[in-house]
Structures are given as structure tokens and as C-alpha cells.
Amino acid sequence: MILPDYYEFCCRVQIVAGHDALEKIPALLAEMGAKKPLIVTDKGVAAAGLVDIVVNALKEGVTIGGIADNVPPDSDLKVVNQLAGLYRDNACDAIIAVGGGSVMDTAKGVNIVVSENATDLMAFSGAGALNRRLKPLVAIPTTAGTGSEVTLVAVIKDHEKHQKMLFTSYFLLPNVSILDSRMTMTMPPFITAMTGMDALSHAVEGYYCLQKNPLSDAHSLAAVNMIHQYLSMVTKNPADKEGRLAMAVGACLAGISFSNSMVGIVHNLGHATGAVCGVPHGICMAVLLPYGLEYNMHKRRDIIAELLLPMAGEDVYLKTPRAERADKVVSLIRQMNQDLNVITGGRHARYFSEVKDRDGKQMVPRDVLPEIAKAALFDGATIYNPEDSDYEDNLLVLEAAWEGKPLDRSKIKKG
Amino acid sequence: MQEIHAGGKPLKKAYVAIFLWFTGRAIQAAAKVDKEVKKEFDTLPDEFTFALGSLPNGPWMVVGKEKGKVKYFGGNLKCRPIHLRLVIKNIEAAFLILSFQESTALATTRNRLMTDGEVPYALSVIRILDIVEVYLLPKLIASLAVKRYPSWWPFGHKLAGRIGVYTRTLLGI
Numbered sequence: 001m002i003l004p005d006y007y008e009f010c011c012r013v014q015i016v017a018g019h020d021a022l023e024k025i026p027a028l029l030a031e032m033g034a035k036k037p038l039i040v041t042d043k044g045v046a047a048a049g050l051v052d053i054v055v056n057a058l059k060e061g062v063t064i065g066g067i068a069d070n071v072p073p074d075s076d077l078k079v080v081n082q083l084a085g086l087y088r089d090n091a092c093d094a095i096i097a098v099g100g101g102s103v104m105d106t107a108k109g110v111n112i113v114v115s116e117n118a119t120d121l122m123a124f125s126g127a128g129a130l131n132r133r134l135k136p137l138v139a140i141p142t143t144a145g146t147g148s149e150v151t152l153v154a155v156i157k158d159h160e161k162h163q164k165m166l167f168t169s170y171f172l173l174p175n176v177s178i179l180d181s182r183m184t185m186t187m188p189p190f191i192t193a194m195t196g197m198d199a200l201s202h203a204v205e206g207y208y209c210l211q212k213n214p215l216s217d218a219h220s221l222a223a224v225n226m227i228h229q230y231l232s233m234v235t236k237n238p239a240d241k242e243g244r245l246a247m248a249v250g251a252c253l254a255g256i257s258f259s260n261s262m263v264g265i266v267h268n269l270g271h272a273t274g275a276v277c278g279v280p281h282g283i284c285m286a287v288l289l290p291y292g293l294e295y296n297m298h299k300r301r302d303i304i305a306e307l308l309l310p311m312a313g314e315d316v317y318l319k320t321p322r323a324e325r326a327d328k329v330v331s332l333i334r335q336m337n338q339d340l341n342v343i344t345g346g347r348h349a350r351y352f353s354e355v356k357d358r359d360g361k362q363m364v365p366r367d368v369l370p371e372i373a374k375a376a377l378f379d380g381a382t383i384y385n386p387e388d389s390d391y392e393d394n395l396l397v398l399e400a401a402w403e404g405k406p407l408d409r410s411k412i413k414k415g
Numbered sequence: 416m417q418e419i420h421a422g423g424k425p426l427k428k429a430y431v432a433i434f435l436w437f438t439g440r441a442i443q444a445a446a447k448v449d450k451e452v453k454k455e456f457d458t459l460p461d462e463f464t465f466a467l468g469s470l471p472n473g474p475w476m477v478v479g480k481e482k483g484k485v486k487y488f489g490g491n492l493k494c495r496p497i498h499l500r501l502v503i504k505n506i507e508a509a510f511l512i513l514s515f516q517e518s519t520a521l522a523t524t525r526n527r528l529m530t531d532g533e534v535p536y537a538l539s540v541i542r543i544l545d546i547v548e549v550y551l552l553p554k555l556i557a558s559l560a561v562k563r564y565p566s567w568w569p570f571g572h573k574l575a576g577r578i579g580v581y582t583r584t585l586l587g588i
């Protein structure tokens with residue numbers, strides 16, 4: 001364990017987890033002095049019947065101020081402003097966000113506009129621009145992955161000006177997050193697998209990156225344990241209530257860890273791959289996670305080795321010679337990808353050359369790897385990675401991840 | 416942070432001021448001598464200007480592009496529009512970072528070094544600072560300042576760069 005001589009850790013989100021956690025919302029709203037929430041969600045979530053379950057749970061003492069299900073897959077400034085108008089017209093006094101990352105981001109954006117009476121959201125972008133409490137926000141994640149129910153970030157895109165606005169503030173943390181097994185039960189295996197690997201990447205990167213600290217460590221270790229134990233199980237058996245709740249909690253733990261310790265090269269290259277090729281974030285994480293560990297191995301061997309105990313349990317940990325524990329962690333993660341690939345009938349990609357879009361077209365052609373390697377140089381996650389990474393390093397990792405071969409660690413420039 | 420002994424602060428401030436003055440000139444020099452530094456500046460917009468310094472009231476170093484040339488503009492934040500500021504929390508932290516007792520990466524994780532401006536620009540500037548430090552400092556010290564010391568650089572390249580950067584820095588050209 002590393003004891004930094006200075007660090008900050010914050011997670012002031014009330015978390016309610018259970019198979020019937022949604023039913024607690026009316027009481028929670030009352031505690032916050034709210035009784036007319038605006039529900040923010042997207043079409044997919046609504047079509048899966050999840051909003052109905054939430055509405056049913058709200059019957060007692062709550063008037064629903066409106067249900068907006070038009071959040072696009074990519075948060076959008078126009079939608080934020082439109083929903084803020086809806087909030088005001090219907091005199092709402094709280095926001096309930098039901099969905100994945102984009103819904104959470106949108107809800108946070110709406111909250112800034114209605115709380116600060118803002119006409120221009122841009123004025124509040126960056127860090128530290130918000131300095132007081134916003135309206136009550138209840139987050140109900142419908143995937144077990146992003147962890148955005150416990151993060152202080154929101155990304156809103158202005159598609160007209162081709163701008164991406166980033167907001168970071170403790171005031172953006174939801175007041176309450178509800179982890180209810182019913183919300184992830186209908187997630188298809190393929191989505192379950194990739195979002196789960198995103199959660200694992202948060203737990204693991206949070207554990208080896210430079211801003212790690214004993215408090216984020218505790219959350220990472222617990223997350224790694226739950227995700228490794230349950231991810232394949234729920235992907236195989238979507239109706240497994242226990243497993244669904246465990247994954248929701250695991251993703252939440254991982255979210256708490258990485259929002260305090262930050263992430264590194266896996267997210268760095270993953271963001272770039274997403275931006276250049278449009279590959280879903282979870283797939284990038286699944287493919288890149290073993291390589292991120294290999295890339296940082298010479299700097300973080302002992303720390304990575306500590307992940308073996310929560311992953312594989314006492315027996316395997318003790319039987320594995322000390323010097324091989326870190327490599328064992330990497331091979332267990334590769335094995336997870338392999339298992340998920342089999343369970344999803346090949347849809348869960350193990351390497352970039354395998355990633356296909358709906359029409360079966362390859363999403364990451366080999367000749368775009370240099371472009372991805374270059375784009376990654378301008379992504380902030382690189383700061384927190386233990387080892388430095390330049391264009392050549394990025395390309396080395398991307399090529400290995402494309403082919404699906406273990407990283408040739410003798411080629412890493414070690415300085 | 417509690418003062419350790421009287422007189423510590425002015426000395427530290429003087430050190431930081433001299434360091435920033437020297438580094439500012441060295442960046443201007445390195446942009447002419449080193450291909451990587453030049454390439455990095457080429458990715459930045461025309462007239463791009465950044466500042467590195469300490470809260471609450473300096474000292475600062477302002478470096479930027481003017482008509483395609485990289486220039487050190489001295490220590491006045493108001494001399495021209497600044498696109499990016501690398502801000503160190505206080506003079507104590509500035510001394511720690513600029514005397515290489517703490518790398519820029521670790522200083523960031525410990526909330527002692529903050530960026531005010533767009534992240535991609537900040538990453539470019541950090542890469543530039545890293546290369547300049549490798550030229551200015553002996554390996555033992557530079558290894559503490561940067562995340563990874565470029566030991567794979569050919570000896571001749573490092574030596575030529577070092578001579579070029581030092582000569583130009585001292586002459587101010």
C-alpha cells in the first residue's frame with residue numbers, strides 16, 4: 001500500500017442498494033424537501049419498461065413533474081436547455097435520472113441550468129465554477145459500469161459549435177444513488193459484459209494509477225472482488241437477482257475509487273479509440289485492460305500483484321509464487337474476456353481486430369492505429385498513468401491490442 | 416504549510432524567480448535547437464501563450480508564440496493574453512517542484528499543480544517542460560523531475576542539444 005503525503009478523497013453520495021431500493025425514493029425526496037421530481041431518461045430505458053417500475057415505486061406522496069425520455073446517446077446542450085425549460089414550466093423541485101452515462105450527464109447539466117438560473121451553461125464549465133448546492137438529484141443507473149452515479153463530472157456536448165464542455169464539482173455529485181437489481185435485469189448479455197469490464201477497468205486503473213490512496217484502494221479491492229466473481233455469472237444468467245445487485249454495487253465501488261484516484265493508459269487509449277472509431281467505451285476497456293497492466297508492470301508489479309487475492313481468493317493467491325502474482329492477474333483478466341466472448345456467442349470482443357459494427361464491418365481498421373496513438377497524446381488520463389507514454393508507446397500497445405498478442409514488454413522504453 | 420524558519424520564504428521565492436527566468440529562456444532556446452520541442456509548439460495555435468508560476472502573487476514565467484517564433488516574455492501576466500496557466504498552489508510547493516523534489520506528475524496528483532485552461536494544451540506544455548529539463552539538468556536530477564528519463568536518446572543528440580540550449584539560454588538568443 002502506498003501512503004501519499006497528501007491526498008483528497010470525497011464521496012458524499014447516499015447510496016441505497018437492494019432488490020426494492022426504488023420504493024425508498026419518496027421518503028428520500030421528502031427528507032430533501034422535494035415532492036415534484038422531473039424524470040430524465042432515454043428511449044431505450046423507457047422501452048425496456050424501467051421507467052414504469054420507477055413510476056410505480058413513486059406512488060406514495062410524490063407528484064411526477066414530467067417524464068423526459070429524449071436524452072440522446074451523446075449528451076446534447078440543446079436537450080439540456082429544453083429539459084430545463086420543462087423543469088421550470090412544471091415547477092419541479094428535484095431531478096431523477098434513470099439511465100446510463102449520457103442520462104446522468106444530461107441530468108447534471110439540467111441541474112446546473114435550473115439551480116443557477118443559467119442561460120449559458122458554458123459559464124459554469126471547468127473546475128470550481130460551481131460554488132453552492134444544486135437541486136436534489138437522484139441517480140438510478142441502468143447499467144453496471146460507468147459509475148457516474150457517484151462521480152463529480154459531467155460532459156455536455158454542444159453539437160452546433162462542435163464543443164465539448166467538461167464540468168467538475170463536488171456539487172455535481174448526486175444526493176442519492178439507487179442501486180436496484182430490477183434496473184439492470186433486462187440488460188442484454190453483450191452490454192452486461194462490456195459495461196462490467198468498464199467497471200473492472202475503473203477498479204483496476206484506480207488501484208495502480210498515480211493518485212491512488214488508501215481510501216480509493218479499499219474501494220478498488222472490494223470492487224475487483226465483486227466484479228470478478230459475478231460478471232461472467234450474470235452475463236450467462238441475466239435473471240440472477242443477486243448477481244445483478246452485486247454487479248451494481250461493484251460498479252459503484254469502482255466509480256468511487258476512480259473518481260478519486262483517476263484512471264490511466266487504458267482510458268487514455270480507450271477515449272482516443274472511441275473518438276476516432278466510435279467504438280463503445282466498454283469494449284475499448286475490455287480490450288485494453290490487460291495491456292494497461294502489462295505496460296505499467298515494471299513500475300507497479302507489487303501493486304498489481306495485490307489484486308490477485310480479491311480476484312482469485314486465498315487458495316490461488318497462496319499457491320501462486322510471489323513473483324508470478326501480477327502476471328496471474330493479467331491472465332485472469334484475459335480469461336474473463338475469453339469467457340465473456342464465449343458466453344455472448346462471440347459478440348464480446350477480445351481484441352480490436354474483432355470489433356464489428358451492426359453490419360459486421362470492422363470498426364478499427366489497422367491503418368487508423370497511428371491516428372488513435374496521436375489523439376491519445378491529448379487526453380488528460382495520461383497524466384495519472386504510472387509510466388509515461390509517447391506516440392511510439394501508444395502505437396506499440398494499440399498494435400498488440402489489435403492483434404490480441406500479449407504486449408512484448410522488452411520493447412517498452414523504461415527510462 | 417507552517418513556515419519552518421524565518422527568512423525561508425524570501426529565499427524560496429528568489430530561487431523560484433531565478434528558476435523561472437532561466438527556464439523561460441531555455442524554452443525559447445530549445446524551440447530552436449530540439450526537433451521535438453519545435454514539433455510540439457507547431458501543434459499549438461499561433462500566438463498561443465502559457466504561464467507557469469505560483470499563487471498567490473508569483474513569480475511567473477510567460478512563454479508564447481509570436482509570429483511563428485517561440486519567445487520568453489518575462490514575468491508579467493498582463494503582457495499579453497494567456498491561454499493556459501500552470502498554477503502552483505503556493506511558494507512552498509513551487510520550491511518543492513522546481514527544485515525537483517517532486518515530479519510534475521506527482522505534484523498534479525497531490526493537487527499542488529493545477530491547470531487553468533484546456534487539457535490538450537497543458538499536456539503539450541508538460542511535454543515541452545520535460546524535454547527542456549532533460550537538457551538543463553544532470554541525469555540524476557532530471558530523473559526525479561520527469562516521469563521517465565529518455566535514456567534511449569543517443570549520447571550525441573543529448574550533448575548537442577544541451578550545448579545548444581545552454582549557449583542560447585545564457586546569451587538569450
Ligand SMILES: [Fe+2]
Nearest residue numbers: 198202281285
Ligand atoms: Fe470507464
